[in-house]
Amino acid sequence: MEIIINTTLPFRLIPEIPKDKDFKRVLRRRLLNGWNYALHYVDATIKVAYSTMDCWKSNYLKGLRKRTKVIFKRPFVRVKTTLIKYNKEKGEIKITIKPRKEYLILNIKDEWFFDKVKDWEIGEIILKENSAYLTFKQSIDHSIIEIIVGVYSNLKSLDIYHPIEGWIRVDLSELHRIKEVYDIIIDKLKSIYKKSPKRIMLQKLSNCYKPSKIYIKYNILYFCLTYCLLPH
Template identity: 45%
Template structure:
């Protein structure tokens, strides 16, 4: 997985329009497909062991010849040809990455959606109006943003690339981020119904994700009922897609609020996550596969990556390796607790994963001295502060809501993602 590492905060908003751009969109889609066809025909296939690896041509001479060929019979602004070439290379590079990973075959990508990527040289923004050039000195499209609902949100932001569709315009805004020094590191272990983190400053941080799982489960049931009816009556197919759209929107809304609140509470932190891939998690169990498909781990990391600093680590063995000695651990209590048979360390499985992620993002190997200095020594002072405050240590490592409230002022209601610090009970 790739995370954003630029120095800009990027947001996008949609603006509805009633311009007739169907012919222009169809012409651009045909142009984009032509660009893909020409590049595809010039791909060189090299044999490496038992596989054929595609080498996409990217020389200046080839791109110049491609541009000249696409400009023939093109009746719109010439800069759209540059936009189509850039988009074609983006599509083919994405296909190549997935092909090498074994997720795609040797099939040429086909463009089905109608859209146009509008470069910054193809529009001007003045007096709160965007004017897009379609044909120079002949045809322009004007979009008035003076009454847009997001005006105050984007004050001081610059415009980026636009995406023109049949009924809407997607506007991208960007704002330079202030350089912040990392004050702390937090390792996060993403699970089915919780998001468990660890840092020496805060200890064990647990965020409740049961509501996110509930969103997927509720819409799964509704979609199943709608599908059974749509199989007999085709006019009800739109209801099935409506439930899928609502599910995605509600999940995105929850994750946006959750990640925004996390960044507010931990403004100068670098967040460590596992570089997870769902394709390697599926098994023969139907229930397990459905639970994996419902997870939004990738979306959480994606939203965190442009709101804060994110570092990805190798997920191999984070929950099955002892953070103190590096040996394999044994699962107890149906996998809720793990115990190292070599050094005797016993702790919650999610906490074990969070500690291992923290140690990996800091570059520390499993070692008893490092574990004592980084984990135990820093946690002792935290426990003493909690005991003096009258809160104590929770007996089963479960809840302590007053330590790190995720909803101090009710900003996240009604979803209210909760967080708490828990300390596992000694065995």
């Protein structure tokens, strides 16, 4: 049997991202070679890299990304709570950079939001070159609440757990499909808009096909449906 390959068609590679334990172990050992800082930063880097590559692969298979290397143009690092000490009285946040050697101290006592969060617990911190993103969490007294409802939002579904009614699932697949269709339309219109001299007409046409007006209505519809399903 003769196999004929059409070389005129564009060749598309399907990326495979190695995720086995042996590969991750070798990668971690290689990154830790000569590393003098806390080990968490290496683990966080690997986790963010895998998350980014998975996102790129998903968009690449949909035709939304090109076959180019993913590069972080704005470096950042995530700091977990075990490397953070928060002094509520002084408004001082101490972040471990090198264990028992080097620390980064942030003083938020004079910041505008300190009075609102001074009694809250500190959460994950994201450090950038010239800024820091702080997260705080407030403890809730569950004794005064009769019913607690858990909501878990996925890409294509909204899962709600009610202690009496049980699990309630709202299907968002149609909403997601509509969003993808109109995102493709908008991308094509923008591509034509940059090349075509008739920009005014295309700009008006682009405004007519804004996806937000459509899937926001669906979002409100699903939210109302979910609210109606819950007992009052």
